[in-house]
Amino acid sequence: MAFRPLHDRVLVRRIEADQKTAGGIIIPDSAQEKPSEGEIVSVGEGARDDDGDRIPLDVKAGDRILFGKWSGTEVKIDGEDLLIMKESDIMGIIG
Numbered sequence: 001m002a003f004r005p006l007h008d009r010v011l012v013r014r015i016e017a018d019q020k021t022a023g024g025i026i027i028p029d030s031a032q033e034k035p036s037e038g039e040i041v042s043v044g045e046g047a048r049d050d051d052g053d054r055i056p057l058d059v060k061a062g063d064r065i066l067f068g069k070w071s072g073t074e075v076k077i078d079g080e081d082l083l084i085m086k087e088s089d090i091m092g093i094i095g
Helices: none
Strands: 009-014 037-043 064-067 073-077 080-086 090-094
Touching: none
Parallel strands: none
Antiparallel strands: 009 037, 009 080, 037 064, 064 090, 073 080
């Protein structure tokens, strides 16, 4: 991919949720919420502190993460819908 996020930003691909409930009811696309789970595609090099030293990110490419419902900015890169967000918008890594 020809895109690299800057500073403490990450590029995330949403992981689509199941389209069926536990009882077997199929949920139409119009009624589904956007998933708040994703996979990190690319990470920036980290922000700088007051002394100019780099603060490395706690996440890396390939990590599965949870993020807030309204987090990030939606972009289309190479025909794929992705999100760009700050590391602080990430709630946690799914082990």
